[in-house]
Amino acid sequence: MNPSRNAVNRTLLALTGTVLLAGGGWLALTADAVAGRLPAGWPAPDAGTVLLDRPGLAEPRGHGWWTPVVVAGTALALLLCLAWFLAQLRRGGGRRLPLAGPPLTLRTRALADAVARRAEATDGVDRAHVHLPAGKKRSRARVRVLLEPGAAPGPVLERLAHGPLDEARASLAPHPLRTRVRVGVRSARERRAR
Structure with missing residues (x-):
């Protein structure tokens, strides 16, 4: 495999893994069982709330730009992931x-x-x-x-x-x-x- 492509792949996978691990860790540490043991400055949601609630989503949905931006962002992320995947197949050093x-x-x-x-x-x-x-x-x-x-x-x-x-x-x-x-x-x- 090309060393530069290998470095890009590892960097993207590490960044994606770090974001997912941080988000999952934050959600796990703010659970009711663990929230009492966290430091006072730790960002935590209020007790009994969810990550995305209906009133919280209703406010951005009221703006006209919200839906097109979310759809375009999701489509762009999907296309980038698909292009990255196809690049792995096309430019690989070939099958073994x-x-x-x-x-x-x-x-x-x-x-x-x-x-x-x-x-x-x-x-x-x-x-x-x-x-x-x-x-x-x-x-x-x-x-x-x-x-x-x-x-x-x-x-x-x-x-x-x-x-x-x-x-x-x-x-x-x-x-x-x-x-x-x-x-x-x-x-x-x-x-x-x-």
Whole structure:
């Protein structure tokens, strides 16, 4: 995980936890059983009151701005939490793939980067991009390869299959790896896909 993102996540979780813990602690310490033992300056609600009572809420509701501000604030908080959650899924270092030993795992992004580098080192390949959407027991690799001008697709596919893709399969054994390779060339007329 990215260290800066990790720090932001921990900070936000710590702040949220601190606010919830402080609020819960305040409510617990101001209960009738504990209120008599608190210091004199401790803020406590009056005996027999609730945190949000009807008369207390009626006053702000009488203003025209109250309802739109509460709805907009709640919607904004929901959207921020949803964006944060989606960012965790999208920018994560990838899923962890189980390897041969139970405690051993490998991030999909690390394997995809390694396979892409090995594919780009293959004769006839100009650029390569690998995407590994992984499942629990079965993985798929989507490989896009841009050939160098004049390179024949057949021999390049053969070298890819017996080079980087075989190495990726071996690293994930005993779990199967299905691969789909798309081959392209610089000219739109010569583009082929498999």
